[in-house]
Amino acid sequence: MDNRAFASNPPARMRDAYAAVPQVKAEFPSDVGVHQLFEQQAERIPDAVAVRSGNESLTYGELNGRANQLARHLVANGVVPGGSVAVLMNRTPACLVSLLAILKAGAAYVPVDVGLPAMRVDYILKDSGATCVLTDRESRSRLDASARVIDVDDPSLYSGESLDLGLPVAPEQQVYCIYTSGSTGLPKGVMVQHRALMNYVWWAKKQYVTDAVETFALYSSLSFDLTVTSIFVPLISGRCIQVYPELGDDVPLINRVIEDNKVDVVKLTPAHLALLRNTDLSRSRLKVLILGGEDLRAEVAGDVHKRLDGRAVLFNEYGPTETVVGCMIYRYDPAVDLHGSVPIGTGIDNVRIYLLDGRRRPVKPGEIGELYIGGAGVTLGYKGKPQVTEEHFITSPFVVGERLYVSGDLGRVNERGDVVFLGRKDLQIKLRGYRIELGEIESALLAYPGVKECTVDSTKTAQNPAAAQLTYCARCGLASSFPNTTYSAEGVCNHCEAFDKYRGVVDDYFSSMDELKAIVTEMKSSRHAKYDCIVALSGGKDSTYALCRMIDLGARVMAFTLDNGYISEEAKQNINRVVARLGVDHRYLSTRHMNEIFVDSLKRHSNVCNGCFKTIYTFAINLAQEVGVRHVVMGLSKGQLFETRLSALFRASTFANDAFEKSLVDARKIYHRIDDAVSRLLDTTHVKDDQVIENIRFVDFYRYCHASRQEMYDYIEKTVEWARPADTGRSTNCLLNDVGIYVHNKERRYHNYSLPYSWDVRMGHISREEAMRELDDSADIEIAKVEGILHDLGYELNDQVVGSAEAQLVAYCVSEKEIPAADLRQFLAERLPDYMVPRAFVQLDSIPLTPNGKVNRQALPKPDLQRTADTAGRAAPRTPVELQLAELWKEVLQIDKVGVHDNFFALGGHSLPALMLLYKIDSQFQKTISIVEFSQSPTISALAMQLGGGGD
Structure with missing residues (x-):
């Protein structure tokens, strides 16, 4: 056979209508x-x-x-x-x-x-x-x-x-x-x-x-x-x-x-x-x-x-x-x-x-x-x-x-x-090139006498143990992880107690649908040729319901949606179906800078929503100027209103609408002048013009509407055939929402929707039980997908668990008596390849579960991979050689602290970083130490003795 015949035929690119990328036929x-x-x-x-x-x-x-x-x-x-x-x-x-x-x-x-x-x-x-x-x-x-x-x-x-x-x-x-x-x-x-x-x-x-x-x-x-x-x-x-x-x-x-x-x-x-x-x-x-x-x-x-x-x-x-x-x-x-x-x-x-x-x-x-x-x-x-x-x-x-x-x-x-x-x-992971099914390790562990239950995780996904020890407000459900939160003897948080004192001011701020009707009448008095207002439509339940009711009130609407690059396909189907059913004009607005805005928002706020909100407001003002209307209707929930608008209510003994509206306008002027990605990358000509900001009136729909969540669902499902998307994780429109929640939890140690949901409960918009379910991410967020998006965005988590060191396997076991980790490690080493043997073993009274019976990986305690071998606590370096070695250990293991008696392998080390360490030692000290010698006593103090610079 002459193989050159095959090489002479150039490949042809074929387009399969369903394929993600063109196929090469050869x-x-x-x-x-x-x-x-x-x-x-x-x-x-x-x-x-x-x-x-x-x-x-x-x-x-x-x-x-x-x-x-x-x-x-x-x-x-x-x-x-x-x-x-x-x-x-x-x-x-x-x-x-x-x-x-x-x-x-x-x-x-x-x-x-x-x-x-x-x-x-x-x-x-x-x-x-x-x-x-x-x-x-x-x-x-x-x-x-x-x-x-x-x-x-x-x-x-x-x-x-x-x-x-x-x-x-x-x-x-x-x-x-x-x-x-x-x-x-x-x-x-x-x-x-x-x-x-x-x-x-x-x-x-x-x-x-x-x-x-x-x-x-x-x-x-x-x-x-x-x-x-x-x-x-x-x-x-x-x-x-x-x-x-x-x-x-x-x-x-x-x-x-x-x-x-x-x-x-x-x-x-x-x-x-x-x-x-x-x-x-x-x-x-x-x-x-x-x-x-x-x-x-x-x-x-x-x-x-x-x-x-x-x-x-x-x-x-x-x-x-x-x-x-x-x-x-x-x-x-x-x-x-x-x-x-x-x-x-x-x-x-x-x-x-x-x-x-x-x-x-x-x-x-x-x-x-x-x-x-x-x-x-x-x-x-x-x-x-x-x-x-x-x-x-x-x-x-x-x-x-x-x-x-x-x-x-x-x-x-x-x-x-x-x-x-x-x-x-x-739950399959890749570790140093090896493909590992965590279930295989779990099966091997269950064969050990005395192990009743177990689960295996990676430090790449291990969560903060505080999640299992949180307390929650008896009234609004706010968790103890929220900053500056305390509880009374009855279990009521200080935020609820403050709300009780200023309830009258809050009630004065929130109005009725009759007031909104009057605002619509004011809108119509401008006699614009086509529109009375523009409405922000995200595709979620809140903004969809707000748009529907504005049409019911007789407003002539132009709707717009920020296409941030992560709106799900089913959410877009909702949006397109809603505007078609209602017969309103609609635009998708977008910018090629969205990923930069997301990263900037994550760095500043540990979430993506702040960047989205500012982009929406900037686009809304620009669009209002373009079409010549004064009113922009927003569908922020009551909880979001409190988070973004209403903190000033707690500083007022009475409510004065004119003064309050003026303070909001002044705050908006400052807001759009903050130097961030939105200000640098988008057209900010209008938002930095004081006269424009003063002329545009933002109307918060849920300041006037008090429908419950179920009423909203029933209405939009019947009126415009809105359906909750099945392809968005926790959100009802955005695939990136899980990213913001995950990062906020990892970096700030609390849920970025904690405050809005607690206000939704206080205002009767949702029940405490509904808020608690919404704040439980354990069964909803796909961590691998979220981390993949973060990689794609180029955002590095600022967290002591994720990204601080190479992933390590951690085994969690339930048994009636204490089982030495060394015994479990030896047992698995006889059955599994070295790369599948966990580096840490944690004994639990029970495996934490989610409400639907799955392992709650967010509630698994974070393993102490930096635990020292000596019982007297971590011993600091004592000599120049130990100091130099400690820096090498921290560099190779990517950790912040190390003691001279810490076991290299107990800190998560394995063969690759060990070899890197020994090479660096050879280079800096001109002394070759074999991995066999190092494995016999893998501590800084032992190494320093071999190098002639040990302590006493």
Whole structure:
């Protein structure tokens, strides 16, 4: 076969009406296996070096011949087409011989990491149905005596016939099975077929291999599917693989790759990329860096790109194992990708990418949806788990006969047409490139004797423990976390008691619908050709009801809506339906600066609403001037009125309307002169004109209307068929509302709607119970989605939990007696990979639950990851060496405080930061300390003693 025929056909971009991004349609050799393309290269360039490792190397001819000989041995020992063979060995040229031999024998390979606990190894071997295990002498001890083992170091295997076997390959035949974490408590094997692998490898060859590319690095575990790129792409391209085995020393393998400086292409996780931020790369020959496995931050990519002086290209490759290594690609652009997350881009060849809502309908560009993946990269499903396969691999509603993989990942299409990754929608997390189902850890913990209940969380989502200890006003429901709040012996808050004293003033301020009718009559006296007023319509219940009733009162209305970029699709349907039913003119107003306004609002107020409100008022005044009306009707609830307008009522003994209105006008003049993003980025010509501000009259509808919430719902549902959107989280119109609530809770430690809701209760607008339900975010806010939007906006939380350090796993257990954390840690270490063992264990009397019975993750107590090992409290550094070491610890662990007796690993450290720490120590103190030595006593005091600068 002449493969050049495929390369000569340029890909065609196809527009699927339902897809999030255009599909690239391209031919690829779908009827052969990757090993057969390798065989073609072996015939073409038999003397070219295919693999190097240290002083050992194999040419294409030698690699192919040895693989053929081993393949014949496998066939003779019962390996059949469609079967499975496990591979458990260190990375060496023999490892590549083994993989190719398995494929040549018609079987699928099952990679097993040599570092896995014995129990997990046994499970994978049994579940996969592996006929035998290919291993080396070094790794043989990892296997049970009953395992059927073939020692690839045995020279007798490599004799006899060395010609290709020529066994046919069925496109849908399994080629490998990689095990990933499973939510049911056991890992699940992802079965990948030849056709899906070939689509990826053929595309990757076109994407990454140029004339300047000669060598790929293979340095990570075979059980990481990122190694597929590093193995098969060079082998079908006639390039060389530089293999880096695990040597058991302290040098991170990525650092060995960089120092060796023998490769042009390296595939790595963002966590490994971060290790290179302080590395001298001025002489590096790297030309292509392929990132995958977790969220890539623009700052990290930028730092490494600069250190490479722009010589290398960085690609962000996204793809679950279930869609073969990578299904989306984005080339990092240092001029554009400055903050937040680097996009994941668009689909690779022959892959369709969909962003769907909760009803599996496509979302519009800019809206958040779940990633569904279709096309040639969708794999066969999970080994021996048909029900789980059915849940995650669904029939496509868009393409007949196609299956879609339900990723559980959230994303949106940005203004440049690229997909941006926004995190998970479930409890699966990515930690240092590993995909972890928290349910698998929980299942393992429940097997420990005495553990009755448990849940596992990440410090990325762990909340403030104060939530479980709040008290609430017996009258209005205001929580004790609200600033300057105290309670009487009867449990009534001081704000309610103050309201009792000034109730008369408040009653005088609020009027009746008769007064509003008089204002409408005044509006009409201006005899404007078309309108009496403009009405702000957000699409929520309050503004919708206000608009309807203004029409009932005979007002001729122009309605307007601020399209802030996050109004949900269903909310827009409400808006469009309402204005059509009422027959009113309507405009959507927007600005390209909205994201900057949101970030500014978050920085100033820890919420997005303040920025939106000011934008709405600015647009309202500009629009009123444009159409020539004086009155702007706002649908702020009574609670929002108190928060934004009425604090002055508490300073008045009587209510005088003229004086009050004048004070509001004066306040508005000051409000629009405050230097913020709105003032800097929008047209403020009118709002900074005193005469305009004095001429425009804002009419607060709910100053005059006293309808209950249920009355409002009943009216708008019947009159204009308003329906509460199902795609907005807690809000009734804005997808960003959850972001403001979440940030405010994290940064200010109380709910930003606490005050408005308490006033709504005092004024009889809602009941205390309704307010309490509205203020409970535990079951409503999808934290992964919110954090994804924050990444997208480029906003960093100012919080001691989120963003202060790398995420750590935390286990919460309920048992009748105290269980030492060391015992739980040891128990899990025998069953789970190291990266899945929690760094902290918290014992609880019970697992907190939400009203609907789900785990209330916001009420889980924050773990004390900085707890010191000594009982006398944290000991401060005593010597210059200890002071210097303490600064290194804080830098590496990203924490604020550390004691000289604190255990590095108890503070959340693991192998990567430990290696970074030891490298920094070597650099600053010119003393090499092995990770083995450090692990035996991982404290500052012990390190200082080794460096000759310890305390007494």
